[in-house]
Amino acid sequence: GESVGLHLPTLSVQEGDNSIINCAYSNSASDYFIWYKQESGKGPQFIIDIRSNMDKRQGQRVTVLLNKTVKHLSLQIAATQPGDSAVYFCAETDSGGGADGLTFGKGTHLIIQP
């Protein structure tokens, strides 16, 4: 199975509300995590990253939380806007001897209701 996965394929929120997108991973050696946003017809766009020596990191309107105990990652988007509609992927790399490419989770489609 995949080493990184997501709990929900689709998340619908009201414009202005906060969104929380979750991700679970199984590789204990994972030490670097990234959230990407992918709009229709475009490549993934970097949102925010976090290393395993941190449990929280904040950006502009976004916060990533990392819980290594339960191998869980979340992305919080504050005051969701129509432009936030996209598919969100978590991705990870590990410090073991594996590939340097990213392993992506299944993705969550965020839908913004007016």
Next chain:
Amino acid sequence: DTEVTQTPKHLVMGMTNKKSLKCEQHMGHRAMYWYKQKAKKPPELMFVYSYEKLSINESVPSRFSPECPNSSLLNLHLHALQPEDSALYLCASSQERARGHEQFFGPGTRLTVL
């Protein structure tokens, strides 16, 4: 210049054709990647180049042949593809191969094999 460019944007080819996908970046990145993304699925790693040398081939069939002519360019040569190879092909780059460096993605080439 902080972007990865890919050409062509769209490509339709027959199973007997030979075609090439091109990727370019001018950020001085020394690692470049090819990913394949099927509809409604996450990107999957195909190849990793580090300092212009192929470092990872994720068991990709030989009908896909990568090439890195210099540190700014990455090609993917296609020959005798199958209809199931139809997908979005994404190129990415990062500062170096070492883990923990953000990967920047291009917009992708939408490939259709007839």
